[in-house]
Amino acid sequence: MFPELQTERFILRRIMPSDKPKIFEGLSHPDVIRYYGVSYQTYEDTQVQMDWYDYLLVSETGIWWGICDRTVPETLIGACGFDHLERNHRRTEAGYWLLPEYWGMGVMSECFPAIIRYAFSELRLHRIMAVVETENAGSCRLLEKLGFSYEGTHRECEIKNGALISLDHYALLSTDPFMV
Numbered sequence: 001m002f003p004e005l006q007t008e009r010f011i012l013r014r015i016m017p018s019d020k021p022k023i024f025e026g027l028s029h030p031d032v033i034r035y036y037g038v039s040y041q042t043y044e045d046t047q048v049q050m051d052w053y054d055y056l057l058v059s060e061t062g063i064w065w066g067i068c069d070r071t072v073p074e075t076l077i078g079a080c081g082f083d084h085l086e087r088n089h090r091r092t093e094a095g096y097w098l099l100p101e102y103w104g105m106g107v108m109s110e111c112f113p114a115i116i117r118y119a120f121s122e123l124r125l126h127r128i129m130a131v132v133e134t135e136n137a138g139s140c141r142l143l144e145k146l147g148f149s150y151e152g153t154h155r156e157c158e159i160k161n162g163a164l165i166s167l168d169h170y171a172l173l174s175t176d177p178f179m180v
Helices: 017-028 044-059 107-121 137-145
Strands: 010-014 063-069 076-086 091-098 127-133 149-160 163-173
Touching: 010 107, 017 044, 017 076, 017 091, 044 063, 044 076, 063 107, 076 107, 091 107, 107 127, 107 137, 127 137, 137 163
Parallel strands: 091 127
Antiparallel strands: 010 063, 063 076, 076 091, 127 163, 149 163
């Protein structure tokens, strides 16, 4: 059974095949993919992402939730979750994206803590990591607001769109003060 989570304004539920149009909308939107690690040029190519969400569950290497407004639970507005889950080391890597029309409304500030609590209490993890492009100031602020510690920058460590980019590394431990 997939663990559905709820916050005051949102439902975090399993990503379903009917969400594919919104996944494509988000992961092809120039403002979203500017700082996101994957992007899709065609609707058909988005199936790779849909398969990845399912693979994480089947392989038990992660879990991603679709974010929906409680008043419209069938309409996806973004996603957040964990991948690179290593139970033997009690750690995972977190990620998230949100359609731009929902930016600045506190969606991730409300939803991300719910999955963090799930990781620490239900999955019994100790460490949640997040890797953010250095220029993504909004994501850095979110992580710091939630109590993640900045652990350093991997300078010019990846190539994206033909240019070298740097990645900031953050982590939150189950023993850290959790800010939300």
